Amino acid sequence: MSLAKQLQVKPSSGASYPIFIGTDILKNFSKLFYKYNSKSKKILFVSNSVISAKYLKSITSSFKKKIPYYFVSIPAGEKNKNLYQVNKILDLLTKENFNRQDTVVALGGGVIGDISGFAASIFKRGISFVQIPTTLLSQVDSSVGGKTGVNNKYGKNLIGTFYQPKFVLIDTLTLKSLPKREMVSGFAEILKYSLIMNKPFFAWLNSHGKNIINRSSSKDIINAIFISCKSKAIIVAKDEKEQGIRAILNFGHTLGHALESHLKYSKKLNHGEAIIIGMRIACKISHQLGFLTSRELDMIKNIYEKLNLTASIKPYVKSNQISQFIEIMKKDKKNNNNYINLILLKQIGKAFIYKTQVEKTYLPILKEEIRNG
Ligand code: NAD
Numbered sequence: 245m246s247l248a249k250q251l252q253v254k255p256s257s258g259a260s261y262p263i264f265i266g267t268d269i270l271k272n273f274s275k276l277f278y279k280y281n282s283k284s285k286k287i288l289f290v291s292n293s294v295i296s297a298k299y300l301k302s303i304t305s306s307f308k309k310k311i312p313y314y315f316v317s318i319p320a321g322e323k324n325k326n327l328y329q330v331n332k333i334l335d336l337l338t339k340e341n342f343n344r345q346d347t348v349v350a351l352g353g354g355v356i357g358d359i360s361g362f363a364a365s366i367f368k369r370g371i372s373f374v375q376i377p378t379t380l381l382s383q384v385d386s387s388v389g390g391k392t393g394v395n396n397k398y399g400k401n402l403i404g405t406f407y408q409p410k411f412v413l414i415d416t417l418t419l420k421s422l423p424k425r426e427m428v429s430g431f432a433e434i435l436k437y438s439l440i441m442n443k444p445f446f447a448w449l450n451s452h453g454k455n456i457i458n459r460s461s462s463k464d465i466i467n468a469i470f471i472s473c474k475s476k477a478i479i480v481a482k483d484e485k486e487q488g489i490r491a492i493l494n495f496g497h498t499l500g501h502a503l504e505s506h507l508k509y510s511k512k513l514n515h516g517e518a519i520i521i522g523m524r525i526a527c528k529i530s531h532q533l534g535f536l537t538s539r540e541l542d543m544i545k546n547i548y549e550k551l552n553l554t555a556s557i558k559p560y561v562k563s564n565q566i567s568q569f570i571e572i573m574k575k576d577k578k579n580n581n582n583y584i585n586l587i588l589l590k591q592i593g594k595a596f597i598y599k600t601q602v603e604k605t606y607l608p609i610l611k612e613e614i615r616n617g
């Protein structure tokens with residue numbers, strides 16, 4: 245099988261599983277399926293009409309012997325990452341009498357991956373699950389590591405489980421049809437890995453980031469996906485259930501998630517765009533508190549400018565909404581009695597957990613950011 249790259253995720257508490265990364269490798273699906281889900285007799289694909297029209301056929305036609313398969317469509321958008329869509333999947337699985345060995349396959353971005361992983365984890369207390377991520381963001385982050393879940397009216401990802409897939413199949417050919425905006429969004433999480441744990445990767449992104457966002461080098465894209473997945477695998481091997489170090493993967497996310505929730509998951513701002521803002525503010529706080537040097541803060545500002553990463557919070561939160569916004573941040577999962585585990589940087593490539601009160605740390609900077617832009 246000509247798969248460009250492969251790596252193994254070894255979660256601290258469960259079975260290890262492979263990630264395959266390459267170009268034009270969807271056609272290898274059936275071989276992998278029989279290798280890693282040998283007892284499975286049927287498949288449910290969870291996707292949407294746009295993605296399935298482009299990619300489902302390459303996957304299903306890879307089966308020489310026909311296998312029964314079903315399809316559930318989830319409408320695009322973060323707004324649909326909810327229990328209603330989970331229920332659609334559970335209904336189909338029940339109606340068609342799926343058992344635990346049968347398989348749910350997520351074919352789509354992080355929204356589809358998170359919803360279907362959650363449904364797979366609770367159906368009959370856990371049915372086989374496979375991820376075929378089709379956005380850059382899901383290829384470098386959400387398809388790996390086993391976090392699944394949905395939003396409710398109180399906030400992002402508040403309902404969910406840890407549930408690992410049997411394997412992850414990443415085909416960079418799927419990125420061809422992705423809007424440019426979604427490439428930038430995925431780049432946010434790639435940049436995150438460099439900032440929290442890998443300074444040489446930050447330097448590499450400084451010179452190769454444009455090639456990734458503009459899709460002008462598949463070699464660079466594959467390399468960035470590989471390093472990102474490897475970084476996540478290292479963290480998940482140490483702390484699958486986020487009892488400690490895994491929290492550093494939430495760099496920029498406390499503010500980012502609050503922004504998505506504040507905007508009611510509207511298309512005005514997607515996940516990666518919110519994280520771009522959240523990471524920049526977290527870098528600024530790291531500097532103000534005396535951890536990150538001015539020189540390194542400037543290096544981060546430079547990469548933001550060079551790659552046109554739009555990072556102002558001003559268009560999204562009005563000054564009279566700041567206290568309401570702070571209340572949303574307090575509902576974050578990482579919050580405990582108003583104290584939050586905020587992720588800050590000591591240096592580029594070295595993140596740490598800083599326990600603080602949301603108001604104390606965020607109120608002054610939000611006022612400043614929203615006043616000045
Ligand atoms: P998304 O799933 O909403 O996909 C973005 C858009 O791209 C959608 O409109 C989708 O239909 C479209 N799309 C997907 N693949 C396409 C393709 N190949 N060609 C054309 N269009 C395509 O967004 P996302 O950025 O992939 O994921 C964001 C979600 O992931 C958020 O809900 C976030 O909370 C979650 N997330 C989860 C984890 C985790 O560990 N589970 C980590 C990071 C993010």
Ligand code: GLY
Nearest residue numbers: 389391490493494
């Ligand atoms: N995206 C954060 C995590 O997977 O832990």
